[in-house]
Amino acid sequence: MENVVMFDHPLIQHKISRLRDKNTGTNEFRKLIEEIAMLMGYEALRDLPLKDVEIETPLETCMTPMISGRKLAVVPILRAGLGMVNGILALTPTAKVGHIGLYRDEVTHEPHEYYCKLPDPIDERTIIVTDPMLATGGSAVSAVDFIKDHGGRKIKFMSIIAAPEGLERLHKAHPDIQIYVGHLDRCLNENAYICPGLGDAGDRIFGTK
Numbered sequence: 001m002e003n004v005v006m007f008d009h010p011l012i013q014h015k016i017s018r019l020r021d022k023n024t025g026t027n028e029f030r031k032l033i034e035e036i037a038m039l040m041g042y043e044a045l046r047d048l049p050l051k052d053v054e055i056e057t058p059l060e061t062c063m064t065p066m067i068s069g070r071k072l073a074v075v076p077i078l079r080a081g082l083g084m085v086n087g088i089l090a091l092t093p094t095a096k097v098g099h100i101g102l103y104r105d106e107v108t109h110e111p112h113e114y115y116c117k118l119p120d121p122i123d124e125r126t127i128i129v130t131d132p133m134l135a136t137g138g139s140a141v142s143a144v145d146f147i148k149d150h151g152g153r154k155i156k157f158m159s160i161i162a163a164p165e166g167l168e169r170l171h172k173a174h175p176d177i178q179i180y181v182g183h184l185d186r187c188l189n190e191n192a193y194i195c196p197g198l199g200d201a202g203d204r205i206f207g208t209k
């Protein structure tokens with residue numbers, strides 16, 4: 001699929017397996033989500049623009065590349081996407097952070113928005129939307145719709161585990177955005193949970209339920 005990056009790096013796969021384990025507790029789960037986000041972010045930021053600047057080394061002056069511009073925004077989908085933010089900020093500490101609050105209706109599984117705050121000027125930023133779970137794709141599609149309605153143009157979506165249904169729905173609705181997936185799982189169950197998945201990501205990150 002064009003514009004979709006799947007990760008086969010052993011470190012990412014190992015950490016995802018630790019996430020799946022129902023015996024992995026909240027503390028380790030949080031750390032793993034953050035570490036995976038950082039590893040995925042390393043790849044997702046591969047196209048950051050560079051500009052040659054003059055630097056004086058102890059030996060001589062040289063022109064050497066540095067990241068140009070600081071127009072990056074990380075936009076987690078609440079709640080679970082929050083767990084990925086610090087992993088990306090570890091790479092790009094000056095990025096701005098927006099928030100989109102969505103929850104899935106337990107019966108229809110459709111997303112409902114309850115909060116949104118995006119950094120200005122959103123149209124000039126590269127935007128990384130984070131959510132560890134891409135299940136039916138409803139939340140991801142709504143979040144990207146929303147960001148585009150507010151003027152966002154260069155959007156990347158990062159999820160740790162995706163179901164084939166959700167990936168297809170997001171790609172179909174927004175073929176222009178780059179999608180990063182840590183692992184593509186088998187399917188959704190009757191409650192629209194990803195199988196084998198890792199359960200409810202928000203509950204496992206925040207220790208609720």
Ligand code: PRP
Binds near residue numbers: 134135138166192200
């Ligand atoms: C989860 C998850 C995604 C969404 C994915 O959030 O973090 O946002 O479900 O499902 P979808 O692809 O079918 O839309 P949830 O609604 O459980 O909210 P929470 O993060 O606040 O727990």
Ligand code: URA
Binds near residue numbers: 135193197199
């Ligand atoms: N949201 C989750 O947290 N887990 C799933 O498997 C599906 C949606």
